[in-house]
Amino acid sequence: MTFVENLTLFVLAAFVGYEIITKIPTNLHTPLMSGANAISGITLLGSVVVAGSGSTTLATALGFLAVVMATINVVGGYLVSHFMLEQFSRGGSNR
Amino acid sequence: MPASVLQFIYLVSGVLFIQGLRDMTHPRTATRGNQISALGMFIAVLVTALWFEILSPLVLLAALVVGGAIGTWLAVTVETTEMPQLVGLFNGFGGGASALVAGAELIDQFTTGTSATLPVGLTASAALAGLIGAVTFWGSLVAAGKLHGVVGDSPVSTNVGHALKGLFFLVAVAAGLFLVVQPSLLGSVPLAEWIPSFWVLVVSASLLGIFLVVPIGGADMPVVIALLNSYSGLAAATTGFVLNNTVLIIAGTLVGASGLILTVIMCESMNRSLTNVFFGGLGADSDSEDVDDMYEGNITETSPEEVTMLLETAGRVVVVPGYGMAVAQAQHAVAELVELLDENGIDAEFGIHPVAGRMPGHMNALLAEADVPYDKMRELEEVNPTFSQTDVVIVTGANDVVNPLANEDDSSPIAGMPILNVSDAQMVIVNKRSLSTGFSGVPNPLFAEDNTSMLFGDAKGTMQELVTEYKEATN
Numbered sequence: 001m002t003f004v005e006n007l008t009l010f011v012l013a014a015f016v017g018y019e020i021i022t023k024i025p026t027n028l029h030t031p032l033m034s035g036a037n038a039i040s041g042i043t044l045l046g047s048v049v050v051a052g053s054g055s056t057t058l059a060t061a062l063g064f065l066a067v068v069m070a071t072i073n074v075v076g077g078y079l080v081s082h083f084m085l086e087q088f089s090r091g092g093s094n095r
Numbered sequence: 096m097p098a099s100v101l102q103f104i105y106l107v108s109g110v111l112f113i114q115g116l117r118d119m120t121h122p123r124t125a126t127r128g129n130q131i132s133a134l135g136m137f138i139a140v141l142v143t144a145l146w147f148e149i150l151s152p153l154v155l156l157a158a159l160v161v162g163g164a165i166g167t168w169l170a171v172t173v174e175t176t177e178m179p180q181l182v183g184l185f186n187g188f189g190g191g192a193s194a195l196v197a198g199a200e201l202i203d204q205f206t207t208g209t210s211a212t213l214p215v216g217l218t219a220s221a222a223l224a225g226l227i228g229a230v231t232f233w234g235s236l237v238a239a240g241k242l243h244g245v246v247g248d249s250p251v252s253t254n255v256g257h258a259l260k261g262l263f264f265l266v267a268v269a270a271g272l273f274l275v276v277q278p279s280l281l282g283s284v285p286l287a288e289w290i291p292s293f294w295v296l297v298v299s300a301s302l303l304g305i306f307l308v309v310p311i312g313g314a315d316m317p318v319v320i321a322l323l324n325s326y327s328g329l330a331a332a333t334t335g336f337v338l339n340n341t342v343l344i345i346a347g348t349l350v351g352a353s354g355l356i357l358t359v360i361m362c363e364s365m366n367r368s369l370t371n372v373f374f375g376g377l378g379a380d381s382d383s384e385d386v387d388d389m390y391e392g393n394i395t396e397t398s399p400e401e402v403t404m405l406l407e408t409a410g411r412v413v414v415v416p417g418y419g420m421a422v423a424q425a426q427h428a429v430a431e432l433v434e435l436l437d438e439n440g441i442d443a444e445f446g447i448h449p450v451a452g453r454m455p456g457h458m459n460a461l462l463a464e465a466d467v468p469y470d471k472m473r474e475l476e477e478v479n480p481t482f483s484q485t486d487v488v489i490v491t492g493a494n495d496v497v498n499p500l501a502n503e504d505d506s507s508p509i510a511g512m513p514i515l516n517v518s519d520a521q522m523v524i525v526n527k528r529s530l531s532t533g534f535s536g537v538p539n540p541l542f543a544e545d546n547t548s549m550l551f552g553d554a555k556g557t558m559q560e561l562v563t564e565y566k567e568a569t570n
Contacts, residue, residue, distance in 0.1 A: 003216045003336070006335070006336050006339070006341075006344055009341060009344050009345060009348075010332060010336075010344050010348050013109075013344065013345045013348035013349060013352075014348050014351070014352050016113060016349070017116070017348060017349040017351070017352030017353060018352050018356065020113065020116045020117050020120070021116065021349075021352055021353045021356050022356060023120045024116075024119050024120050025120070025121075025122075026360075026447075026449055026455070026456050026459065026474055027122065027456060027459040027469065027472060027474075028119055028120075028122060028125055028456060028459075029357060029360075029454075029455035029456030029459075030178065030182075030454060030455060030456040030457050030459065030460040031119070031125060031129070031456075031460065032116075032119055032353060032357075032455075032456070033182055033320075033321070033324055033353070033354075033357060033454060033455060033456075034178075034182050034185070035115070035116075035119065035128075035129050035132060036116075036324060036328065036349070036350045036353040036354065037182055037185050037186055037189065037324060037327070037350070038132070038133070038136070038185075039112055039132060039136070039328075039346050039349060039350050040186070040189040040190075040324070040327040040328045040330075040331050040346070040347065040350040041136070041185075041188075041189050041192070042112075042136065042139065042331055042342060042343055042346035042347060043189055043192045043193045043196060043330065043331040043334050043343065043347070044136075044140060044192065045139055045140060045143045045340060045342065045343055046192075046193070046196040046200075046331075046334045046335075046337070046338050046340065046343060047192055047195070047196050048140060048143050048144055048147070048155065049143060049147050049338060049340075050196050050199040050200055050203065051154065051155055051158060051199075052144075052147050052155060055203055056202055056203065058199075058202055059199040059200075059202040059203045060154070060199075062195045062196075062198055062199040062202070063195070063196070063199045064154060064157075064158050065195055066191075066192040066193075066195035066196050066199065067155065067158035067159060067162060067192075068158050068161050068162040068165075069162065069188040069189075069191050069192040069195070070162065070188065070189065070192035071158065071159050071161075071162025071163050071165075071166060072162045072163075072165045072166040072169070072185065072188050073166070073185045073186075073188045073189040073192065074136055074162075074166065075162065075163045075166030075167055075170070076165075076166030076167070076169050076170045076181070076185050077166075077170075077182075077185050078129060078132070078133045078136070079166065079167060079170035079171070080170045080173065080178065080181065080182070080185075081129045082126065082129055082130075083170065084175075084178075084460050084463065084464075085122075085125045085126040085129055086126060087460070087463040087464050087466075088122045088125065088126075088460075088463045088469060089122060089123065089125070089126055
């Protein structure tokens with residue numbers, strides 16, 4: 001992939017993101033934020049690649065630390081959103 | 096497997112992220128959306144681990160287990176009131192991981208080549224990821240510390256501070272440019288010669304992150320958290336440019352957009368510009384003599400018994416909760432009160448200001464925790480026109496979001512901020528521990544108005560008393 005192709009993807013994703021996210025109601029902004037946060041842990045992928053293929057010890061150590069931090073982000077973010085959203089659906093359906 | 100399979104699977108998880116966000120547009124489907132998004136993440140991680148035939152699976156597994164355990168522990172033990180600092184902390188980890196990956200990737204290239212072999216796209220993206228990632232990491236740590244009360248939260252604004260921020264930013268940018276330009280200028284130089292400039296960049300970006308957030312007051316933290324969320328997404332997207340990874344670009348961009356939109360919404364809700372949040376302290380200098388004059392002889396005190404009598408004859412009641420209610424953990428008592436009123440045929444609702452709480456939509460999450468139905472939470476634009484037909488408004492733990500000075504006094508630090516116009520109602524009951532100011536440091540003339548009565552006391556105790564009184568009176 002060339003830089004321009006990557007840039008194309010970036011710009012298109014930005015438009016899609018804008019269209020969807022502006023439709024999310026205020027009530028759900030906190031779960032949205034922790035969910036989006038978990039998605040930003042996608043950087044974990046990068047960490048996985050580097051931690052695995054690191055040809056120097058320093059790179060492997062940095063990769064290891066990056067995987068730990070990104071995993072905390074992913075797992076914690078999704079769980080926190082899940083707990084919150086369950087409370088929303090429970091509150092909505094009870095009465 | 097051909098490389099196109101990997102790209103295809105990345106496309107699938109990109110689509111899952113987008114669909115997951117689409118489902119977040121309604122509370123009924125939001126839980127499913129979160130799960131779809133998590134599935135997208137799982138697929139992306141799994142296929143990457145398999146594809147790249149990770150050299151040391153044990154090390155990788157150890158890292159995943161350690162990170163997963165810490166993340167689970169934090170998510171399970173967090174209180175809803177502490178959610179903003181946890182989200183801030185997670186943000187920081189996302190940004191930090193991006194910076195580390197960029198660094199590790201650069202170091203990896205050391206052993207194999209000279210500077211001439213490095214494409215400009217790689218060095219430029221690595222520099223950006225390092226810059227944004229380090230700012231996000233340290234900025235988020237400071238923001239989380241402020242929200243948790245570990246770091247002082249009073250706003251400070253000094254010229255020296257601004258100068259330092261500018262200096263660190265320039266150093267970071269210079270180091271980044273050096274990283275990008277050098278390969279083509281100097282030809283085949285061993286990489287180890289110029290790599291240290293990446294660390295110069297990371298250190299000055301770290302200092303920049305710290306100096307950016309330290310001067311910002313607690314009231315502006317929702318904006319800061321939202322903005323840092325956006326940064327952590329951008330950092331991930333830039334890492335995608337470094338590693339030529341499509342799903343990183345898509346997902347990172349989505350997060351960047353989400354954070355940016357929330358930032359704009361928060362700024363509008365407070366009528367503050369981003370420049371204002373980052374470079375101007377919110378006024379902490381209120382003239383105490385004026386305050387005494389304003390309140391002197393004009394404050395009416397009331398009691399749970401009197402409020403109960405008001406509630407018995409009311410047709411419509413709106414409760415306006417604020418962070419004080421959240422800190423006192425009074426959301427359950429308040430929810431019970433509204434439910435009781437509702438059962439007695441009174442039109443009872445919550446009026447929620449967008450910046451009530453410590454991050455976008457925080458108050459809604461707190462009330463949901465107390466089983467408040469989704470359709471009982473009214474937003475500012477919805478509830479404001481109804482105050483004139485409202486008999487009783489109960490303000491509990493909220494302050495700045497109901498301050499009429501925002502509409503009346505152009506010189507006030509909160510001038511122009513949209514507020515809940517509670518004084519349009521017949522009676523306003525303000526539950527508060529004292530007459531002290533809110534986060535903005537601005538006194539509130541609402542307390543001295545004729546139709547306002549103060550119900551002094553801790554939110555939880557007072558609201559529980561009110562519930563008990565009301566139960567007795569109506570049975």
